[in-house]
Amino acid sequence: MEITYECNKVIVNNLKNFNPKHIFECGQCFRWDLQDDGSYTGVAFGKILNVKQENNSIIFDNTNIEDFNNIWLNYFDLNTDYGEIKEYLNKNDDVMKEATKFGEGIRILKQDPWETLISFIISANNAIPRIKKSIELISKNFGQYIGEYKGKDYYKFPSPKDIYNISEEQLKTCGVGYRSKYILNTAKKVVDEKILLEEIKKLNSEDCSKSMREFAGVGPKVANCILIFAMEKVEAVPVDVWVKRVMEHFYFHKDTPNKKIEQFAREKYGKYAGYAQQYLFYYARELGIGKK
DNA sequence: CCCCAGGCAGTTA
DNA sequence: TAACTGCCTGGG
Known part of the structure; x- marks a missing residue:
């Protein structure tokens, strides 16, 4: 992995096991959208980023050295050796050999716990395009404006307090249906009980799951999604x-x-x-x- | 029109 | 504690 810096972009050469399509379309995240040129633009941790694969390079556009080192390196899990993971999984398992070949460039993103909690409450009994639409509307309607990129406006995912202050009717305009109650209850619980998700993250897998399932709308599957995608519990298995x-x-x-x-x-x-x-x-x- | 989608909570037995 | 049922919504 060789990292070079240019104006407003970071280019990483010879990065193994990294494919934007595999990463953004394997069902772990909802705020990354495919662009006409094959790249993906998304928002995470309050920043707009565009990711493009070109030959042997991954181009991270609309960022700088500081943000790349402080946010994206960790977000994209670039210090983990996925070659070793695949080798481990493939041992004596022909199905896994096919699966890891098919999704060779998958990486488990390290996402924000709060956003992941709400996103996967919305995901229950729901379809990905609609989940994405709801999250986009929630961000646009109740999140802070970040800026524009290539002619499109982007917004942060709203904080617990942002959501605390809205009504069930307002939230329902985002198409979440009966899940609105769960979302509002969760925001209220986090704010009123001063729950620190970063502290829950430090717990072991089992206790972490237990804590997450105390939120309305979080059952075993959703809890496991939060564990693997935001709590760094890579042994968790969400069964959908x-x-x-x-x-x-x-x-x-x-x-x-x-x-x-x-x-x-x-x-x-x-x-x-x-x-x-x-x-x-x-x-x-x-x-x-x-x-x- | 009917069907179902990356589950959950609430209710039975 | 396992089995069953209804559920917002919108695209096929």
Whole structure:
């Protein structure tokens, strides 16, 4: 990995295991949008960034050295060796060999806990395009304006206090439906009880999950998503319909309870079970594996 | 028109 | 503690 700096952009050469499409379309994030030139523009930690792959380079546009080192290096998990992870997962597992080849450039983003908490409450029983639309509207309507990039305005994801101060009716205009109650309750709980998600992040996997499930609208699957995508618990295995389908298709050959699938994955893939889940999810969803 | 989507909470037995 | 059911919304 060689990093060079130019005016308003950071270029990383020879970065292995990094593919913007795989990263942004593997279901872990909702605020990155594909542009006409094949790049992705998104907002994270209050900053607008554009990511483009060109030959052997990844170009991070609209940023500088400080932000790259302080935010993006960690956000994109650039110090983790995904080659080693894949090697570990692929051992004695032909399905995983295919899945890691298919989503070779996946990286688990280290996202903001609050934004991830609300985003995955919205994700329950919902479709990705609609989740994205709701989060965009919530940010636009209730988040702080950041600036414009290539003719489009961008907004921060609203803070707990920002959401605390809005009504259920206002929130429903963002298309979240019955989840509005959960979102408002969660904002109220965080503000009133002065909950520090960064402290919860320090807990072990089990306690962290327990804490998250105290929020309305957070069950086992959503909690595991928050754990892996924001709490750095890379052994967490969210079992959604796609992971359920792919696991039943390749390993169980029959209808299996989600809990059993989670347990199986954690035993089979150990400390990297969360990564395994992510490769399997992307593989299954893109190819429609197990879909009736 | 009907169907369902990356689950959850609330209610039964 | 497992099984069952309704649920906002909008695109196919």
